[in-house]
Amino acid sequence: MRKFSLLLASTLLLIGISKGSYGQASATASVTATIVTPIAISKTTDMNFGRVAVTSTAGTVVLAAAGTRSTTGGVTLPSTGGTSDVSPAVFAVSGTANYTYAITLPSSDVTITDGTNTMTVNTFTSSPTVASGGTLDASGDQNLRVGATLHVSANQAAGVYTTSTPFTVTVNYN
Secondary structure (H helix, E strand, O other), X not given: OXXXXXXXXXXXXXXXXXXXXXXXXXXXXXXXXXXXXXXXXEEEEOOEOOOOEOOOOOEEEEEOOOOOEEEEEOOEOOOOOXXXXXXXXXXXXXXXXXXXXXXXXXXXXXEEEOOOOEEEEEEEEEEOOOOOOEEOOOOOEEEEEEEEEEEEOOOOOOOOOEEOOOOOOEEEXX
């Protein structure tokens, strides 16, 4: 009987200890998600290097994102005909107000042709710049301007040169 009493006392002691160690507490949490306006980009103006005169020396025309041009080598910019056709590519970027975004410009050469002859466009630049990225205004809008460098061969044939495949500019929220 003594063994039984000892066993019963031990069992009751263990039950008492174990009841205290299985105490529980609960809490709840809500779930929230905010969907932002998707970022979008659309072209408003095509890139146009304008009128370019060539010589027997190759050169380049650098079209800045601001719309100004400069030359190297045997390329000149005639004043006849004006510069009203000169323009960087302009894109309208839209999305959620005050959000920042990253810009990806073409990293490979773009070929323009008159149907027979070709020239190369590369070294794309932008405003805002790729390094700083863009920031949408309080209305969720910003214009993105893109310039580049046109490589003109010596004695390049006269004509209107254009891309057969347009170049791509990509924007993504940061």
